[in-house]
Structures are given as structure tokens and as C-alpha cells.
Amino acid sequence: MSYDEMGMPGSATYLDPVPESRLYSxxxxxxxxxxxxxxxxxxxxxxxxxxxxxxxxxxxxxxxxxxxxxxxxxxxxxxxxxxxxxxxxxxxxxxxxxxxxxxxxxxxxxxxxxxxxxxxxxxxxxxxxxxxxxxxxxxxxxxxxxxxxxxxxxxxxxxxxxxxxxxRRYRFVGEILPEAINTVDSRFNRQSILGYDTGLPSLDHYVTLSPGRMIVIAGAPGSGKTTLGLGLAERVAVHHKATSLVFSFEMEDDELVYRSIASIGQVPLKHLTEGHSMTDDDWPRMTAAVSKLMDAPLVLCDDASLTMKDIRQIGRTVKRNHGLGAVVLDYIGLIPGEGNGSRYEQVSAISKALKRLAKELGVPFIVLAQLNRAPNTRGNKRPTKSDLRDSGQIEADADVVILVHRDDESDEGKAGVTELIVDKNRHGPKGSCNVQHQGAFHRFVELIGGYRFDSEDDDDRPFAGRQYGKGRASA
The missing domain is CATH 1.10.860.10 (DNAb Helicase; Chain A)
Known part of the structure; x- marks a missing residue:
């Protein structure tokens, strides 16, 4: 009797002996x-x-x-x-x-x-x-x-x-209920957490970095969306000791490290990059920041040529080898598309893939995005989630949309007061909070005095009071 390469018998009966193989039984x-x-x-x-x-x-x-x-x-x-x-x-x-x-x-x-x-x-x-x-x-x-x-x-x-x-792809509610009740009990007794905090208590009122959720941070160029995204990655890695994976399509990995040292050590980024302008106070702060970062599970990937399949594979590899707490991607508009469709169609496909990957990896997936120019035509220049650039699919896929808004032409904007607008939140309230952007250190901190904007509509309103200050970092 003859067999093909896969061991397929020719005119054999089902009882005929066949070569042993791991490819069939x-x-x-x-x-x-x-x-x-x-x-x-x-x-x-x-x-x-x-x-x-x-x-x-x-x-x-x-x-x-x-x-x-x-x-x-x-x-x-x-x-x-x-x-x-x-x-x-x-x-x-x-x-x-x-x-x-x-x-x-x-x-x-x-x-x-x-x-x-x-x-x-x-x-x-x-x-x-x-x-x-x-x-x-x-x-x-x-x-x-x-x-x-x-x-x-x-x-x-x-x-x-x-x-x-x-x-195994579906379950009756009776099978899920015991797990759900046990989870509530463990969270009540502080044995487990819903997710990671952001390090900004005023933002924590609205948002938790929870597993499987796609959190979109959007803003105009220079608004601080990268600062906020990297700050969240640092929070998960340094404070919670969980692996944070950062994909950067704009910056080299050494630039990201300088920013982390500046943020954690309160060392002006300008001093770090110049070197010769480092002061006596900067050195011990830099040393303390390096000590914290050295053992922090912060993973940086600065390959600007990565495709969606590369991102998926790297995410799976890091999770398998090191565990994974959160992923930050800066930013979605720079990911190369696949196929011959329009850029809108390509970004839509990428957004859907990122949402699926967040669920697969079971971690918060923080995706940075650009805004279009529509806010500049409004009196107060405040953005909305519909201003997301490249594709409306990003808004549809996101569990949370945080818009970073700072008017650098206003007095409060020049002082670093930044509004974080939670314009979409599937699992919590919407609203806004105000934080302090410390530009020299490239970080956001809590705003002393809790300044709040007077209005959230499109009307121009006078600035009421100088309730902002230098800000303080969260503990």
C-alpha cells in the first residue's frame, strides 16, 4: 500500500494498518x-x-x-x-x-x-x-x-x-455569577482591585485603568497627551510594579527615558538633555529617579515601522515572558495601515484591532490620538470626542475618551492649567477635572486650589479668579 506525504491511504479500508503519525489518529x-x-x-x-x-x-x-x-x-x-x-x-x-x-x-x-x-x-x-x-x-x-x-x-x-x-466561548449566567460575587467580595476586602489609579486623584474620580478597556487620550499637538500617556505608564510600572509596555512612533527610547527621569525626579528636562546646565540640586534628584526606574518594569519600543501585527506579537510576547499591566501607544495615527483602502478605512481597521487586542491581553490599552482643527473655530476652543482625527471608529471603539485641553493664549493656560475632559465613559461618569502641567518636568500633577472652568458650553465666559497654583504631585 502507498501513502502520500500526509499519510493519506489510497484504496485502503478503514481497518488497514497505517503509519503512526502525530498528524492524525x-x-x-x-x-x-x-x-x-x-x-x-x-x-x-x-x-x-x-x-x-x-x-x-x-x-x-x-x-x-x-x-x-x-x-x-x-x-x-x-x-x-x-x-x-x-x-x-x-x-x-x-x-x-x-x-x-x-x-x-x-x-x-x-x-x-x-x-x-x-x-x-x-x-x-x-x-x-x-x-x-x-x-x-x-x-x-x-x-x-x-x-x-x-x-x-x-x-x-x-x-x-x-x-x-x-x-467554551459562551457561558450561562449561573456559571458567571459566583465569580462575579467573589470578585465583589475580594475588592470589598481590598484583596484585589478594579484596575490601576492614574496618579491624579481628580481624574481617578472618573477613570480607572481597568483590564480590557481601550482608553483614548486625545489632544492638539503640544497639549500634553504624550506627557499624560507616559505618566500613566510610569504610574503602573513604578508605583504598582506591573509591566507597562510603551509603543512610541514619535520619540526615540532615550528621549522617553529622559522624560521619565525629569517627571519622577523633578529634574528639568532641559538640564538633562543639555548636561552642562545640571545644578547641584539636580544630581541627587536624578539619582533618586534612576534608582526608581532601574528596577521598574517599564518596557519601551520605539520602532516607528511597526504594523498592527507587530504590535500584537510584541504584546503577546511581553505578557508571556514578563506579565503585563498596561499598554500605551503613541499614537494611532502613525501606525502603518494594511491593504489598499483609504487612510480612514485603514485607521478604522487599526482601531478595531486595538480594541480586540485590549480584550485579548486583558490590560488597559491607552491609545493616544490627534484632534482635528474644529476646536479652533469655537469660542472657548474646547474639544469634543467628535473632533478625533482620522476615523470616527476610534470614538466608537473607545471605552473612555479623555481630551487634553489647554488654551496657551489665556492666563490660566500660560500658567499650565489644563482641563482633562472625560467625554466618553462606558463604565463611569463623564465630566472634567483640572490639573497642573509642569512643563519643565513634563508631567501633570494635582492643581492646588482645584480651579474649575466656569462653563462647559461654547459660550465665552470671563476667567473667574486666580485659583490655580504651582500644583503638587500625588503621593
């Missing part, structure tokens, strides 16, 4: 079919994650197909009804003999689910091998490496989804 395939015949109540359960192509043996695939047809037509399944539906198999064997022997030799229907999982696992393994072979052939034919890798990743993601047990 004919015994499991026989047992799945036999279990369906012996106990028809198992057909729907076993078929949930199987299709005809999952069976390596042609006879098993064909019998499975006939069983499915009988089930759809509400015909009771046994060896007789199967033989009546299709007396002869394509390879010339009699259905009655094949189905009867499969049922007779099935060890136990109690293990039917185990047999089905084994069939599925081997089927996915065969597809992995076939995908790899296809990639090799494409490379040998001269295809571009990036194109081959992109297709390979798409194939792997599809295979991952195929390998999932459908029954």
Missing part, C-alpha cells in the same frame, strides 16, 4: 463515528467543533457527512439508516460493514468528547504543516518576505480560532 476518528452511531444524542455535541475536513481518513469523513445529513433531516441514526442513506462508500466499501465495525469497536461513548478533541487537535496540526509548506513554496517562488509573513500570521490566527472549543 484514525483510532480517535473511528471512535468519534462509533460514538455517534451508538448514542445519537452525542451527535450535536461532538459535531460542534468538527467538520468533514477534520477527518484524515476518507471513510470516516464520508460516514460523518452522512450522519450529519441524517441528523438535519431528522432521520434516526444507526447502522441501518446510514446504509439506507448511502449503501456504498466512495472507496467501494459497504456502509453497513464500515459503520457496524466502527460502532462495535468503539471502547466507550463516555470518552466521546476526548476522542473528538483529539481529532480536532490533529486536524489543526495538519493545517499548520500545510500553512508552513505553503509559506516555503511562496518564498521559493520569489514572494516578498513581508507578504509571506503577513499571510502566515493570518493563517495562524485562523488556526488559533479553529482550535478553540466552541462550548
Amino acid at each position: 484514525h483510532e480517535s476518528e473511528y471512535a468519534v463515528i462509533g460514538s455517534m452511531i451508538k448514542q445519537s444524542a452525542l451527535i450535536d455535541e461532538l459535531s460542534a467543533n468538527l467538520d468533514r475536513n477534520d477527518f484524515h481518513h476518507p471513510a470516516c469523513a464520508e460516514v460523518f457527512e452522512v450522519i450529519q445529513a441524517c441528523q438535519r433531516n431528522q432521520i434516526p441514526v444507526d447502522i441501518v439508516t446510514l446504509a439506507e442513506a448511502r449503501p456504498m462508500l466512495s472507496d467501494g466499501q459497504r456502509m453497513l460493514a464500515v459503520a457496524g465495525t466502527m460502532a462495535q469497536n468503539t471502547p466507550s461513548t463516555a470518552n466521546a468528547a476526548v476522542y473528538a478533541r483529539e481529532v480536532r487537535r490533529r486536524a489543526v496540526a495538519r493545517r499548520v504543516v500545510m500553512a508552513a509548506q505553503s509559506m516555503i513554496e511562496s518564498l521559493q517562488d520569489g514572494a516578498a518576505l513581508d507578504d509571506v509573513l503577513a499571510k502566515g500570521q493570518q493563517a495562524w490566527l485562523a488556526l488559533e480560532a479553529e482550535g478553540m472549543d466552541t462550548s
Whole structure:
């Protein structure tokens, strides 16, 4: 008897011996079919994650197909009804003999689910091998490496989804309730937390950095959105000791480190970058900041050529190797798109992918974004979530939208008073708070005196009082 490269028999009967392989288990395939015949109540359960192509043996695939047809037509399944539906198999064997022997030799229907999982696992393994072979052939034919890798990743993601047990993708509420109550109890007793705080108590009133949520921070150029995003990453890494992964498409990693030293150590960034302007007070502050950062799980990635698939892979790798507390991405408008669609369509696809990745990684995903010029046409120049640039899909996908607003032409703006507008919040209240931007240190701190803007509408109102001050960092 001859076999092809995948071990596929030619005119073999189902009982013929076959070469052993990790790519298939004919015994499991026989047992799945036999279990369906012996106990028809198992057909729907076993078929949930199987299709005809999952069976390596042609006879098993064909019998499975006939069983499915009988089930759809509400015909009771046994060896007789199967033989009546299709007396002869394509390879010339009699259905009655094949189905009867499969049922007779099935060890136990109690293990039917185990047999089905084994069939599925081997089927996915065969597809992995076939995908790899296809990639090799494409490379040998001269295809571009990036194109081959992109297709390979798409194939792997599809295979991952195929390998999932459908029954585990949904649950009844009664199964979830005990977990939910235990979570409430553990949070009440301070044994677990909903998420990470931002380090700004006035912002914490509205926002918690919770797992699986996509938090969009948007602002005009120079408003401080990068400062706020990096500050949140520092908070998670330095204060909470959880790994923070920062993707920067604008700055080099050494620039980000200088900013972190300035922020944590209260050392003017200008002094750090110049070097010669460092003062006697700056050195011990820099040393203290370096000491905190040295052991902080803050991961920086400054590769501006990263695509969405690269971001996904790096996120998975960091989580697997180091754990992951939060991800910051600066900024969405700079991520290269895939395909030939418009930039609007590309950014929309990227936004959806980031939202899915936040859920997959189970961490807060802080995405920075630009605003369009619409706020400049308003009297008070205050932005809204509809001013997000590139795609309206960003607003739709976001769980939270924080708009960074500072009017540098006003007295309060010149003093660093910055309004953080929470314009969308799926899990909490909307509103705004006011913080102090310390430009020299590139950080935001609480505003002493708690200055509040007089109005949140589009009317111009006079500035009421000088209630802002130098600000103070949160503990």
C-alpha cells in the first residue's frame, strides 16, 4: 500500500494498518463515528467543533457527512439508516460493514468528547504543516518576505480560532455569577482591585485603568497627551510594579527615558538633555529617579515601522515572558495601515484591532490620538470626542475618551492649567477635572486650589479668579 506525504491511504479500508503519525489518529476518528452511531444524542455535541475536513481518513469523513445529513433531516441514526442513506462508500466499501465495525469497536461513548478533541487537535496540526509548506513554496517562488509573513500570521490566527472549543466561548449566567460575587467580595476586602489609579486623584474620580478597556487620550499637538500617556505608564510600572509596555512612533527610547527621569525626579528636562546646565540640586534628584526606574518594569519600543501585527506579537510576547499591566501607544495615527483602502478605512481597521487586542491581553490599552482643527473655530476652543482625527471608529471603539485641553493664549493656560475632559465613559461618569502641567518636568500633577472652568458650553465666559497654583504631585 502507498501513502502520500500526509499519510493519506489510497484504496485502503478503514481497518488497514497505517503509519503512526502525530498528524492524525484514525483510532480517535473511528471512535468519534462509533460514538455517534451508538448514542445519537452525542451527535450535536461532538459535531460542534468538527467538520468533514477534520477527518484524515476518507471513510470516516464520508460516514460523518452522512450522519450529519441524517441528523438535519431528522432521520434516526444507526447502522441501518446510514446504509439506507448511502449503501456504498466512495472507496467501494459497504456502509453497513464500515459503520457496524466502527460502532462495535468503539471502547466507550463516555470518552466521546476526548476522542473528538483529539481529532480536532490533529486536524489543526495538519493545517499548520500545510500553512508552513505553503509559506516555503511562496518564498521559493520569489514572494516578498513581508507578504509571506503577513499571510502566515493570518493563517495562524485562523488556526488559533479553529482550535478553540466552541462550548467554551459562551457561558450561562449561573456559571458567571459566583465569580462575579467573589470578585465583589475580594475588592470589598481590598484583596484585589478594579484596575490601576492614574496618579491624579481628580481624574481617578472618573477613570480607572481597568483590564480590557481601550482608553483614548486625545489632544492638539503640544497639549500634553504624550506627557499624560507616559505618566500613566510610569504610574503602573513604578508605583504598582506591573509591566507597562510603551509603543512610541514619535520619540526615540532615550528621549522617553529622559522624560521619565525629569517627571519622577523633578529634574528639568532641559538640564538633562543639555548636561552642562545640571545644578547641584539636580544630581541627587536624578539619582533618586534612576534608582526608581532601574528596577521598574517599564518596557519601551520605539520602532516607528511597526504594523498592527507587530504590535500584537510584541504584546503577546511581553505578557508571556514578563506579565503585563498596561499598554500605551503613541499614537494611532502613525501606525502603518494594511491593504489598499483609504487612510480612514485603514485607521478604522487599526482601531478595531486595538480594541480586540485590549480584550485579548486583558490590560488597559491607552491609545493616544490627534484632534482635528474644529476646536479652533469655537469660542472657548474646547474639544469634543467628535473632533478625533482620522476615523470616527476610534470614538466608537473607545471605552473612555479623555481630551487634553489647554488654551496657551489665556492666563490660566500660560500658567499650565489644563482641563482633562472625560467625554466618553462606558463604565463611569463623564465630566472634567483640572490639573497642573509642569512643563519643565513634563508631567501633570494635582492643581492646588482645584480651579474649575466656569462653563462647559461654547459660550465665552470671563476667567473667574486666580485659583490655580504651582500644583503638587500625588503621593
